Amino acid sequence: MIPALFISDLHSSKKKYEFLFNKILDIKPAAVFLGGDLMGLSMKARSAAIPTGEDFLYDYLAMNLQLIRDELKREYPKVFVILGNDDSKNHEAALLDISTTGLLTYVNELRVNFQDYIVIGYSYVPPTPFLNKDWEKYDVSQFVDVGCVSPEEGFRTIPVSADQLRFFTIKRDLEKIFTGVDLSRTICLFHSPPYNTKLDRCALDGVKIDHAPLDVHVGSIAIKDFILEKSPYITLHGHIHESTRITGSWKEMIGETVSFQGATERDENGIILFDLDDPNNAKMLKD
Numbered sequence: 001m002i003p004a005l006f007i008s009d010l011h012s013s014k015k016k017y018e019f020l021f022n023k024i025l026d027i028k029p030a031a032v033f034l035g036g037d038l039m040g041l042s043m044k045a046r047s048a049a050i051p052t053g054e055d056f057l058y059d060y061l062a063m064n065l066q067l068i069r070d071e072l073k074r075e076y077p078k079v080f081v082i083l084g085n086d087d088s089k090n091h092e093a094a095l096l097d098i099s100t101t102g103l104l105t106y107v108n109e110l111r112v113n114f115q116d117y118i119v120i121g122y123s124y125v126p127p128t129p130f131l132n133k134d135w136e137k138y139d140v141s142q143f144v145d146v147g148c149v150s151p152e153e154g155f156r157t158i159p160v161s162a163d164q165l166r167f168f169t170i171k172r173d174l175e176k177i178f179t180g181v182d183l184s185r186t187i188c189l190f191h192s193p194p195y196n197t198k199l200d201r202c203a204l205d206g207v208k209i210d211h212a213p214l215d216v217h218v219g220s221i222a223i224k225d226f227i228l229e230k231s232p233y234i235t236l237h238g239h240i241h242e243s244t245r246i247t248g249s250w251k252e253m254i255g256e257t258v259s260f261q262g263a264t265e266r267d268e269n270g271i272i273l274f275d276l277d278d279p280n281n282a283k284m285l286k287d
Helices: 014-029 043-047 053-075 089-099 162-167 171-178 221-230 243-247
Strands: 005-007 031-035 078-082 111-114 119-122 186-190 234-237 251-254 257-261 270-275 277-287
Touching: 005 014, 005 186, 014 053, 014 270, 031 186, 031 234, 043 270, 078 111, 119 171, 171 251, 221 251, 257 277
Parallel strands: 005 031, 031 078, 119 186, 186 234, 234 257
Antiparallel strands: 005 270, 111 119, 251 257, 270 277
16 A cells, blocks of 8 residues: 545645645655645735745745654655646746755656656646746647637746747647656646546636637646546646536546546645555545
8 A cells, every 4th residue: 555645726825735734744645746736825825924936835835844754754755746827937946946855856747756656747737817827838739718818928937939839739748748658657747637527627607708608627638638548547637626516526537547636625625545556445535
């Protein structure tokens, strides 16, 4: 048995982070997976006096992980991390720096061996209505859903060439990143959920823009196709907070792959406990 915890979209919430830290101390998992949107800077986070930006990563996240490592010593877990679309890319350097301490391992577009498994992360999501485009790319083509803003618009904290903005897609990235990987033992840490599943349901029922209805499924077609075609061992997802409430499901079998949704509503605590050797028996732990 290899116990693991998965949570996503903590958005600088002191309540969510304290819940996570306490679960690590109580359960002593072998691995912890953080699926992006670590920050996001909600007003509640600001009012709770949690540091923001780079200060958050060093003075809150890393500091608390260090306290946990001091207590657990050799039982300290491997902590795998990616950023999400509400996190700015200019904070990537801080995560890479913290990775050198062993407190966490940043895995966006990187391949890391862990026991008998491989962990690979991927932060990008298809176009959203939001203007921070650091972690957005076209999905399988230059199509943009009604109500969303093209990745070629908005702003970025790290410059990207016009060709990359126009022609690089999530589909292209996945083909490159996973070439030559033994996917039968690979854990994929995605921020975006797969399209048209129980994991990507958004609360957009009946919403229209200029009389055009919005799609209630907002995940990635490329990620869905990748799962169906390549059958990775486990995929972990976040991004859509309300999906589990709407569908009643935070776990789905997509072909042969076990897929989890680790994001919860902003005022709700939830974390997935699963055995890397037997992910079908996963549990969602609440307050």
